[in-house]
Amino acid sequence: MADNLLPLANHKRIDMNAILGTPRSLATGPGRFWRAYIAPQLAAFGGSAQPAIDSVRPDEQFAPSASARQFPSLFALRGVGKTYDGGVRALRDIDLDIREGEIFGIIGRSGAGKSTLLRTLNQLERPSEGSIHFEGRDLLSLDAAELRTVRRRIGMIFQHFNLLSSRTVAGNIALPLELAGTPKVQIETRVAKLLELVGLVEQRDRYPAQISGGQKQRVGIARALATEPRVLLSDEATSALDPETTQSILALLADINRRLGLTIVLITHQMQVIKAVAHRVAVLDDGRLAEQGEVADIFTRPTQEITRTLLREVIGNEMPPGVRERAARLLDGSGRLWRLAFRGQSVDRPVLAEAAERFTLKINLLHGYIDEIQGLPFGSLVVAASGAASALDAAAAFIAAQEISVEELAP
Amino acid sequence: MSAELLNLFRDSLLETLWMVGVSGAIGTVLGLPLGVLLVVTERHGLLQNPPFNRVLGALANAVRSTPFIILMVAVIPFTRWLVGTSIGTAAAIVPLAIAAVPFIARLVETALREVDRGLIEALQAMGATPWQVIRTALIPEALPGIVAGLTITLVSLIGYSAMAGAVGGGGLGDLGIRYGYQRFLPDVMALVVLVLIVLVQIVQSAGDRLARRIAHR
Numbered sequence: 157m158a159d160n161l162l163p164l165a166n167h168k169r170i171d172m173n174a175i176l177g178t179p180r181s182l183a184t185g186p187g188r189f190w191r192a193y194i195a196p197q198l199a200a201f202g203g204s205a206q207p208a209i210d211s212v213r214p215d216e217q218f219a220p221s222a223s224a225r226q227f228p229s230l231f232a233l234r235g236v237g238k239t240y241d242g243g244v245r246a247l248r249d250i251d252l253d254i255r256e257g258e259i260f261g262i263i264g265r266s267g268a269g270k271s272t273l274l275r276t277l278n279q280l281e282r283p284s285e286g287s288i289h290f291e292g293r294d295l296l297s298l299d300a301a302e303l304r305t306v307r308r309r310i311g312m313i314f315q316h317f318n319l320l321s322s323r324t325v326a327g328n329i330a331l332p333l334e335l336a337g338t339p340k341v342q343i344e345t346r347v348a349k350l351l352e353l354v355g356l357v358e359q360r361d362r363y364p365a366q367i368s369g370g371q372k373q374r375v376g377i378a379r380a381l382a383t384e385p386r387v388l389l390s391d392e393a394t395s396a397l398d399p400e401t402t403q404s405i406l407a408l409l410a411d412i413n414r415r416l417g418l419t420i421v422l423i424t425h426q427m428q429v430i431k432a433v434a435h436r437v438a439v440l441d442d443g444r445l446a447e448q449g450e451v452a453d454i455f456t457r458p459t460q461e462i463t464r465t466l467l468r469e470v471i472g473n474e475m476p477p478g479v480r481e482r483a484a485r486l487l488d489g490s491g492r493l494w495r496l497a498f499r500g501q502s503v504d505r506p507v508l509a510e511a512a513e514r515f516t517l518k519i520n521l522l523h524g525y526i527d528e529i530q531g532l533p534f535g536s537l538v539v540a541a542s543g544a545a546s547a548l549d550a551a552a553a554f555i556a557a558q559e560i561s562v563e564e565l566a567p
Numbered sequence: 568m569s570a571e572l573l574n575l576f577r578d579s580l581l582e583t584l585w586m587v588g589v590s591g592a593i594g595t596v597l598g599l600p601l602g603v604l605l606v607v608t609e610r611h612g613l614l615q616n617p618p619f620n621r622v623l624g625a626l627a628n629a630v631r632s633t634p635f636i637i638l639m640v641a642v643i644p645f646t647r648w649l650v651g652t653s654i655g656t657a658a659a660i661v662p663l664a665i666a667a668v669p670f671i672a673r674l675v676e677t678a679l680r681e682v683d684r685g686l687i688e689a690l691q692a693m694g695a696t697p698w699q700v701i702r703t704a705l706i707p708e709a710l711p712g713i714v715a716g717l718t719i720t721l722v723s724l725i726g727y728s729a730m731a732g733a734v735g736g737g738g739l740g741d742l743g744i745r746y747g748y749q750r751f752l753p754d755v756m757a758l759v760v761l762v763l764i765v766l767v768q769i770v771q772s773a774g775d776r777l778a779r780r781i782a783h784r
Binding site: 278280306307311314316318323335379383 | 683685686688689690691692693694695696699703704707708710781782783784
């Protein structure tokens with residue numbers, strides 16, 4: 157607990173945090189989380205500004221402690237490694253920072269260590285080396301009771317939902333609250349709100365066997381949110397669902413992230429999932445962190461082969477074989493084959509038309525796509541350009557000057 | 568069949584029900600926690616303790632590998648110390664309960680093993696204590712299997728109780744041996760067999776129905 161804030165009442169401390177906080181924490185930090193989510197809940201519980209479910213979470217959560225300021229990220233992993241008993245190294249030297257309020261994706265092929273990495277975040281998997289800090293606290297130094305308290309602030313959803321078949325939808329959602337010793341009346345109010353949040357009010361008395369996969373995952377999400385966690389861990393939450401249901405679950409996660417400011421860490425082997433919801437992404441390959449960064453950057457400028465391979469499923473940056481043949485026919489020995497990579501505003505400019513006009517070139521469009529991530533358009537076009545050699549050189553330079561990368565391909 | 572014989576029949580049936588009921592209840596009370604312990608103390612279990620687990624497993628196997636007729640005789644000193652006699656229904660309950668405990672423990676163990684590990688992981692991720700995991704996930708999820716196991720146990724106990732009758736334990740087995748066999752009354756023997764068949768049928772179908780009702784799969 158920060159000493160300078162101690163004399164203030166609990167709810168004042170939260171205001172102080174909003175005032176003292178960095179612009180980032182103003183936007184997505186605990187202050188917003190409190191206002192958007194906790195405070196209305198508490199009002200429903202009886203209007204108290206004090207956290208009603210005191211046993212669930214110590215109140216230091218709402219005001220970052222001094223140590224939390226030293227670790228601005230929600231999770232800070234340093235040199236994390238995991239070697240299993242048999243000598244299998246699942247993770248090596250992972251450095252990762254997960255920021256408050258973001259959706260952080262971890263992608264990799266099966267066996268890359270994604271699941272192990274995610275499970276180190278709530279200590280279902282204990283790393284063999286390195287350190288993990290959550291809200292500035294060293295997770296590895298916690299005793300069993302402290303760890304249980306911390307785990308209530310880290311919700312988790314699973315690929316196979318892991319719902320109790322012996323409990324109804326409402327019973328499953330109530331479970332974490334029962335475990336935390338929340339009074340019955342509060343549990344009922346809270347479950348009703350959560351059912352509404354995930355759109356399952358009518359299914360409240362059904363058993364998991366009587367609802368669809370997408371509905372089961374919604375129960376999983378409601379259950380994970382029951383103790384008002386700070387972060388949601390998602391373990392391949394959409395991998396067992398059909399594409400349409402996947403979209404609706406991803407939309408729900410994105411909505412929860414936006415409305416509640418809840419941090420989400422998700423692992424997946426599907427690039428579409430990353431593209432649909434993640435803000436930042438880490439690519440895991442054979443237990444190592446191949447690369448990480450903003451999703452838009454990783455999508456448009458992947459530096460690692462593994463990333464390119466994973467990206468192939470969402471963007472057709474692989475040229476169909478017929479393209480080269482058509483290029484050879486069109487160019488007939490002269491001219492050039494270019495691959496142009498666009499991103500951001502450069503997509504909107506009529507660069508090709510301008511280049512064709514200015515340098516009197518003939519430009520044929522052979523292959524391409526334009527897509528969007530996080531509102532940022534990006535694309536790649538393969539074009540065959542024919543004209544005078546000097547004009548072609550000048551055109552290439554002109555296009556490159558418009559923030560479009562030009563790669564010359566062998567026809 | 569004389570009214571006297573019918574009375575005898577009724578008393579024998581009640582004795583059998585009593586022996587099976589009491590030994591089954593004792594067996595459940597002791598066998599259920601034992602079965603839970605067998606699961607949670609194994610390697611990578613919730614409360615892993617492999618040495619303890621091995622000792623417990625060996626004990627359960629020792630009792631289970633002793634034929635019931637031998638077990639019954641072997642525990643006579645204990646029976647006599649506990650209930651004051653080695654003859655009669657109360658005395659028969661002691662070896663029946665002793666046999667039932669590891670039997671139920673193993674069946675409970677099997678049922679608990681069927682519970683998806685993911686559920687246990689989910690509970691742990693919620694911050695559940697090992698005891699909470701056992702109470703709220705492990706046992707409720709395994710309950711249909713446990714009920715099926717208890718049904719099997721009751722059916723076996725009905726068989727065992729007839730054996731107890733052979734050494735003076737009372738019940739339908741006793742009736743069959745003394746009247747049906749030793750006094751050459753084949754109709755009594757046939758009736759004993761018939762009643763046992765009906766009894767087992769009732770227990771089995773009631774158990775199946777209960778297991779189905781509590782399973783929401």
